[in-house]
Amino acid sequence: ASGAQAAASNGSTGLGIADAEYSLDKLIEAAKKEPPITVVDATGKIKVMAEKFSEKYGIKATGEKISASNQEEILVREAQARNVRRDVFNMSNLPNVTAQFLPQGIAVSWMPPDLKGETPAEYQHPAITSLNVWVWVYNPAVFGDKCPVDNMWALTDQKWKGKISIPDPLLRNETMFWFNQIADNSDATMKKAYEAYFGKPLESKEPTAMAEWVKRFASNKVKVQKSDTDVGPIVGASTAEHPVIGFVSAAIFSHAKHENFPMAVCKEMTPWVGQLTPRVAVIAAGTKSPNAAKLFVHYMMSAEGMLPQMEDGKVSTNRNAKMPESDASGVGKLTEKMYVNNSDTTPDDFKKLQYWRDLWTVSSR
């Protein structure tokens, strides 16, 4: 799999002009000769991005909002049918991409050579466009500036039983991947956090500290919602007698703004304030407009491309991109306190998905 991964980011995608002859102008020129493209993301902002892209390059792009699981379904089915209608996807389940779609040849990931300098190396294989920020939140109207919890282990405590609201992890593979990432890469940190909270070392029958956390967390009567859109208002409406800690994506802060409910990040949460989920640019292998697709990837990876989404708290991987003032969450400043994905262990995330699902399912009964 890692070979395919390397190939995917080498530029030898076989699509469009070869990286050896690459220059942005050539790409634009080639793209202009191609049919219009359709670009897909899980957020509605993709429409804005597509419009801006079209404006900038004069190449027609249509943006389409499709949920993560539907995106994968469409990508696979279109490829199987050799009837590709959607050209570029901005996907959030990195393991699925690297472990399945790229090796299967359904899709390719291309890193624009001219942006390699602007993008940290860990975001180049495959080409990661942006990071979605997920954070623990509370109601500042009740608790003021200080979040009532500051350790993830506290959430497994009796005190918070039934008072945590999160989007159903069984609907959101990123959560499971995150569990595995932590277990694979930072299990020691979790153990330490346990000691910090409970004041004694962790004893567990589970293979990892993270597994123990998941088990305890899940059995703590966590209230799951269909999506974080539902979680936001619940946190916002919580009271002193009935406090609620939530887990939401940064986009919910703009909801909070529109609907006037209070919500703030648990800035002191250890070991991490939240999760940074990578979102990867994927070009359908069967695209009829490979160069236009590449150009759109280039646009997404560029400093300006992600701007519309950054308003919702997404973080661009481009070093030159600056968080806009209008970011409601202010999470841009907290990225250091968040768990950063390690692309090297993503194949394991993919493999262990079911393990974590089952652990959750069984523990939460």
Place this chain on the structure above:
Amino acid sequence: MPSITLRGIEKRYSRSAAPSVRNLDLDIADGEFLCVLGPSGCGKTTTLRMIAGLEHPTAGEIQVDGRTFDSVEKGVYVPPEKRGMGFVFQSYALWPHLTVQDNVEFGLALRNMDRKARRAASEGVMEKLGIAKYRDRYPSDLSGGQQQRVALARMLVVQPSVILMDEPLSNLDAKLRLEMRAELKRIHLESKSTVIFVTHDQWEAMTLASMIAVMSEGTLQQLDTPDNIYNRPCNRFVAEFVGSPPMNFIELGSGGTSAALSASLRNHLDGADPRVCRGSVGMRPESLRIAAPSSDAMPAAAYAAHATVTGIMPTGGSWIVELTTAGQKLFASVNAPPHIQLGDEAVFWVDRADLHLFDEHGDRLPDEAAVPHQRKEK
């Protein structure tokens, strides 16, 4: 054995339409067997349905045995299921999802009769109506007449004290009909129930009924014994409607069809009630006697005239002879083969007592009207 009284009943199906039944007063004594006769669409079914409580009168009152069942004025209404009447629907209204037996036993089951008694009762009725062998069939698998008998059986089996039947024998053959009639008559006698029976068969009405009601366009024309209905029809409508072939009419007033005939009749009736001369005279086909012109069978007291035989129709056991005299057609009905040929000249005569006299409004004149004044004076 209840009596039924209708007072000023009116029924309009929609506010704009003409009433289907109007100003109907009807008194039916208990134990009566009333036949209702009338042209199609005159409101027979509607009347029956109102008595049953299935239709709501727009005015008037219905009482059964002194108890008010419907009263528009007083706002009284007793639902059909509380009236305890039996009804045979003109269109049968069998339940397609029940077998013949279940159809018949439905009413018994309602009365919490146990299975065995139910079976016995239903078997008895079905046997009598000749449908026992179809007991396990569904109504859709029966012929029209069989369905009608099921409808009849379903009603009879519960032995209601008031029986309403809407043309219950219309789809049966003559023979079966005769049997059914006998059966109905027997049931009526035994149970002393009050029966209202709508039929188009006058013969049926005549043989079955203790009273006959003749309706026309929603109004009651005459309520009388079969004999009176036939022999003393109260107006021209009844006279014309009852009897087949229908009564012959000769108009005496102006605008009559045959001036010569009217003149000769006027002549014959000389001295009778003067209202006759503006009205009409009716003669039943079977009171018309025919003979060859040479015959001297004609009695003196009868009205007689010459005519040509323009048609002879055998109708199985009797013959209808069409006579034409002075441009008007008259029908005679004879029981023996007429010894007369088509085209022959013939005399016909009618006993003076067999003449029906009607005034210009079509109302019957009293029988004495036929008697000349001078004789009366004597």
Place this chain on the structure above:
Amino acid sequence: MPSITLRGIEKRYSRSAAPSVRNLDLDIADGEFLCVLGPSGCGKTTTLRMIAGLEHPTAGEIQVDGRTFDSVEKGVYVPPEKRGMGFVFQSYALWPHLTVQDNVEFGLALRNMDRKARRAASEGVMEKLGIAKYRDRYPSDLSGGQQQRVALARMLVVQPSVILMDEPLSNLDAKLRLEMRAELKRIHLESKSTVIFVTHDQWEAMTLASMIAVMSEGTLQQLDTPDNIYNRPCNRFVAEFVGSPPMNFIELGSGGTSAALSASLRNHLDGADPRVCRGSVGMRPESLRIAAPSSDAMPAAAYAAHATVTGIMPTGGSWIVELTTAGQKLFASVNAPPHIQLGDEAVFWVDRADLHLFDEHGDRLPDEAAVPHQRKEK
């Protein structure tokens, strides 16, 4: 004006059941007006439906004008819509979603007739059947008789060359029925169409039909002219079924109901065909003459016997007299009021020519059978 031929038609509704129609051969000449008579459930409707193509025979062949419409053996089947026949359903089968007018015009619209012509044609027919004023009503808002006339109008308006009618007049009053009959007769004469007409009214059959078919339990009993059906019934079933009140029978063979009566009749028929003595003798009620025992009106050549008058029923224009002799009931039908009282003794007599003789199987014996041998030998 087509001719219709049925060959060996059989119809079973289900494999296990007895056939509803069996081994039916029927030849109907073109322009015939055939009335079908038969007890309820004998297969009349089934036969009509098979001819129309609505029901599929399980054996046999149906041809119209030489063209095979159904043949189970050859596997030929022409669907109803291609047969061009008119059908009046026993259950009317009006279209509930169409007004009266639209019901009537449906067939015309199918023939792509333009609106105006359609309207004219339908108006004409509706006018004749007296339903023109209900043209905008829906069938469910009509009385039974009105619905039936719509069904009739719907069929008549398209002037089909083969007309099949299943008790089309059963819900009409006597007067209307008479008019409808005249109308049907006129249409038949004018259009020369072939008509098959199921009825329960024998009087109707007698007056309308050019041929009558009598069926019983799915088989054809007799296909003959009305006169022959009535006067020369081919077997006891037909003799008994046709005529109302039905024919009187006296059993001559062993097991007869009245030994004395049989003896006297056997005596009277002395010398006639010996098969009679094992069979029965029938006498129509209207050929029974009655007189007071003292009367000398009785002719010599007639069979006569004494009886007691046990019942007198007036039926509107005629009287049915029930006689009891030697323990057996006999009915006589007389046209004039009988000058006899209930309980009176009376003599009755029947012309020898009016006796119907049947053998032990119920089959009619030839008329000569009544003639004594010795006379024949002379």
Place this chain on the structure above:
Amino acid sequence: MFSKYRLKIALREPTVVVGILAALLFSYLIVAPIVSLLGDAFRVQFADSMRIGQAAGSFTFYNLERVFRSIVSPAILWDPLVNTLSVSFGAMAIALVAGGILAWLISRTNIMGRKWFATALIVPYMLPSWTIALAWSSIFLNRTVGGQPGLLESMGFEPPDWLAYGQLPITIVLALHYTPFVILLFGNALRSFDSQLEDSARMLGAPTSVVARRIIIPLMRPSLLSAVTLIFAKCLGDFGVAYILGAPVKYDVLATSLFRSVTARQGGEAAVLAGVIILIGTISVLIDARLVREARRFITIGSKGSMNRTQQLGPWRLPMTALAGAMFVVSVALPLAVLFLSTVMRTPGKFVLDNFTLDYWIGQDLPTTALRTGILITPDFWHAAWNSLWIVGIAAVCAGVLGVLVGYVVVRSPLKSIGAYLRYITFLPYLVPGIAFAAACLSIFAVPHGPIPALYGTAAILILALMADQMPFASRAGISAMMQLGKDPEEAAQVAGAGWWKRLIKVVIPIQKGPLAAGILLPFISGLKGLSLVIMLATPGTDLLTTYAIRLVDFGYSQAANAVVLMLSAIAFFGTLFLQKTTKTSLASGMGG
């Protein structure tokens, strides 16, 4: 004995040909996607291949094993199964009783405002089911899950958990939502029911309850059973309500399990769960088919001299009107009010005057970036509305017409097997989750098959898939209607010279216009509300109202999104009115009127 003659007759009847064509069509539209979906149950999924050491795509029982006998099976299968059955039966029973009474009141009695109720009581189906759940929450919500407290709670009474979450609310909300099924199907059947059949029972002394039990209900069996099986299937497949009211308290139903598997792309598990749901659905269809085996017993239209008289309620008129009114308040007015309130308040649940605004409807120059004006003056909204209208409209009409055809074939075809097949497969789409069905459709329709080109990317695929997805209701409406229509009217047309087609157009369809209209109406309504099919199959760039609303939610404009949902219901409502007016099929009017 299959004689040449029989064959000839069978072939003369176009029902056989039509039946075969319909069977082929639906095999392609419905069976193929579902088979391809279920096939996954026995195939090693890519993600599992490493773990279980078999090549992806090879045959396996691993998925069955996992769903039926692993440590997770109680959580994903057995508990949800029990919950599903209790919720479904409960909802079915409530809907049946409530809907049955209402249908009878509307179509056969003189309650006040019959016409009005005839339309108003279908509205619950026009509102997405979550709106009723929302209304429920806004009244009964307690502190267990959090969020805005419910009305009762703010009045000082804390509703117990069983009233706020889980089985009871899910059951009631589902029942309210699907009651229109009963009202439409049963009401239509009642409307053309010969009132003399009732009369004759009453004449024998049967009180109303017995008439209902022994005469009306048995005779109306086809329509009642259709309604019941459809509701059952819908409840089996509905996860929306169950998720909102059930998931927070761990009350899972099969549909939630399935939804989780599909969303998390656990293909094998999803296929097995779908298989279980389809199996349960199949049992219900078999029961239904068995109970209405002999169609001729349910013929209530077309017999001799039928009448339809309305029943005079007398003193009961007012109470009965109040009953219908109460139902209206509970299932329509309340959810609508809650939904509407949410569109005119900046902060939900804050009842102060300056919190109210019409900005989300007609505001101009709003500060919100992606929605500068209220939805009513946003061209995008109208564009999406128009797209919804025509795409769903066409699909609904096709479904309705095909539904009648299917009904015709099922009831009239001499080849019973075709009928049984059609009856079954047209029922399936309700049992398969929309997203799985859509994915399967995508696979099948994206590739050319013989003469059929690759439809993917055209509007045609959307119409076809929507149509197939809505066939259950359409075909059920058609089947139950045809079962109650006798042969008489058709035979009369036949002898009048009308061929099959003419008969269908001029006799069958007009007589059955009520059920046909219902067969178009409900598919239209639920098509308008549907999302998953559209999202997967729509050509990029064509926004429908649902996708438009989802996008608004995504931006956090939930007020505006709710306004779109309200408008969607309004479109459904006016579409209904329009259809009822043009076809004169209000439940309140009798035959031919």
